[in-house]
Amino acid sequence: MDFPPLAWQGVVVLVVFGVSLLIATYSTYAERVIAAFLQDRVGPDRAGPFGLLQPLADAVKLFTKEEFFPAGANRALFVFGPCLAMITALMSSAVIPFGNVLQFGETAIHLQGIEINVGMLYVFGMVSLGVYGIMIGGWASNNKFSLLGAIRAASQNISYEIAMGLALIAVLMMSGSLSLREITFQQASDAPFVWQDVFNWNVMKQPLGFLIFIVCAFAETNRTPFDLPECETELIGGYHTEYSSMKMGLYLFAEYINVFVASAVMSVLYFGGFNFPFQFELRNWLVSSQRLELVTASNIITIVGLLGIFAKIFSFIFFFMWVRWTLPRFRYDQLMRLGWTILIPLAIFNILLTGGLITFGIIK
Amino acid sequence: MSSLFLFLSFVALLSALGVVLAKNPVHSVLFLILTFFTLSGHYLLLNAQFLAAVNIIVYAGAIMVLFLFVIMFLNLNEDTEPHKPALAKFAAAIAGGSLLLILVAAMRDIQPEGYNATSFDSQIGMVDKLGLVLFQQYALPFELASILLLAAMVGSVMLGKRETGERNF
Incomplete structure (x- = not known):
């Protein structure tokens, strides 16, 4: 059967979509297992072996619960809110390069949804749109606590977007490209020592930028210690106070997809993406001593790189959960003070520092 | 397309x-x-x-x-929406209508030109091209616009500043 190249890309898009959903599903399970581990409890272990069917049980529960509309709610926007949160969360994973090229004869499959040369801006734009789902849902609920949650989400996201963008500018100054694939390729290195390989990752050249970025990622995904929009002790449930059944599920799901995407973006921008130490040595060794063809060896490297980027992503997801069950929540004024008076000046300083280091040729 | x-x-x-x-x-x-x-x-x-x-x-x-x-x-x-006087509505209609008239009149003389496929630069809207144009050809307007934005930012910080003796909580 003749399978046009664009169709392969369509398959990749579908796989990225499915993987995002699968990872979000099992993030709900992982969150509880990690919480149990950190608090020395047993955690979910009833549904299936090791409780692995727990997400399915949750889905059944959420789908069969009563669909509740609060009195005086704006019904259309009440439904539209969680849908929008889900859509923007899913759209941002489209440009992330999960792997290099798989070559099968004539067809080359890029393990990336779509490659655009403003990939970084695309992700940034989708992240900035993510807050609409929360705002609309919170407002349409016709509930003061929901509205307060929505307002908090909006001001928090706008505040931390600035520091995040400034941290990205420092990366951009080094890469000279907005394409995530290009940024990944620039972090590849054929140096013969493992530490040199790792040294080529942006995190080594941008430690301060990475620190700012990860703090902002926590704030943008509304994760503890910055989950002020759904702060239970003050706002009942925040923006999703009035939500029940699968609409509530969509909000929770969107949060986990955002965590996944934030982890993927951090892996790509700062931790070398699908590059891994000794990749060129491994390929050369496969070609020279194992007598493999160059194409096959490259495919093997691509697959190992794919596993590598997912290992990086999963470690970041674990980090997100680790922090959630370790640190208490900030107060709202502390959150704002951290964003505006510490992170933004620090990010501007980072830009100046990067500019100086590039001018004197210390990093490139 | x-x-x-x-x-x-x-x-x-x-x-x-x-x-x-x-x-x-x-x-x-x-x-x-x-x-x-x-x-x-x-x-x-x-x-x-x-x-x-x-x-x-x-x-x-x-x-x-x-x-x-x-x-x-x-x-x-809808309950709290203020009812505007008829004169204001009339003035708004006149102003909007004349703006529409000017826009239509300005576009009347436009002669749409197709683009030349051989000389068309497909990279024209890309980031690097745009950056080169902004910082070489239009460096002065660009800097002036950024000073304008800076002035607005300083102004908003001034407005938002806490006055002496003011407490928020």
Whole structure:
């Protein structure tokens, strides 16, 4: 059967979509297992072996619960809110390069949804749109606590977007490209020592930028210690106070997809993406001593790189959960003070520092 | 391509009408966001990826969030809507109508030129091209615009500053 190249890309898009959903599903399970581990409890272990069917049980529960509309709610926007949160969360994973090229004869499959040369801006734009789902849902609920949650989400996201963008500018100054694939390729290195390989990752050249970025990622995904929009002790449930059944599920799901995407973006921008130490040595060794063809060896490297980027992503997801069950929540004024008076000046300083280091040729 | 253009224009006009005609101000803002999206789509059709992305980030992602923020706080609805005097409506209709007249008159003399496929630079809207043009050809206007923005920023910080003796909590 003749399978046009664009169709392969369509398959990749579908796989990225499915993987995002699968990872979000099992993030709900992982969150509880990690919480149990950190608090020395047993955690979910009833549904299936090791409780692995727990997400399915949750889905059944959420789908069969009563669909509740609060009195005086704006019904259309009440439904539209969680849908929008889900859509923007899913759209941002489209440009992330999960792997290099798989070559099968004539067809080359890029393990990336779509490659655009403003990939970084695309992700940034989708992240900035993510807050609409929360705002609309919170407002349409016709509930003061929901509205307060929505307002908090909006001001928090706008505040931390600035520091995040400034941290990205420092990366951009080094890469000279907005394409995530290009940024990944620039972090590849054929140096013969493992530490040199790792040294080529942006995190080594941008430690301060990475620190700012990860703090902002926590704030943008509304994760503890910055989950002020759904702060239970003050706002009942925040923006999703009035939500029940699968609409509530969509909000929770969107949060986990955002965590996944934030982890993927951090892996790509700062931790070398699908590059891994000794990749060129491994390929050369496969070609020279194992007598493999160059194409096959490259495919093997691509697959190992794919596993590598997912290992990086999963470690970041674990980090997100680790922090959630370790640190208490900030107060709202502390959150704002951290964003505006510490992170933004620090990010501007980072830009100046990067500019100086590039001018004197210390990093490139 | 042409059908995509027609579709985007249709949605743009429809949502722009929605901004004006919607009774609920929150709906108006949401229609305005949709309008910005269709405009970004037009930028993409014109090969200006950077402009499209920045339009989404700045207008749809930041400015409209603030619009929505303020309107949600105001708690506007049909009951509290002030009834404007007939004179104001009349003046608004005259002003809007003359603006429409000027726009139509300005566009009347335009002669649409097709582009030359051989000399057309497909990279024209890309980030690096745009940056070169901005910093070489239009360096002075660019810097002046940034000073204007800086002045606005300083002004807003001044307005938002806590006065002596003022306590928020």
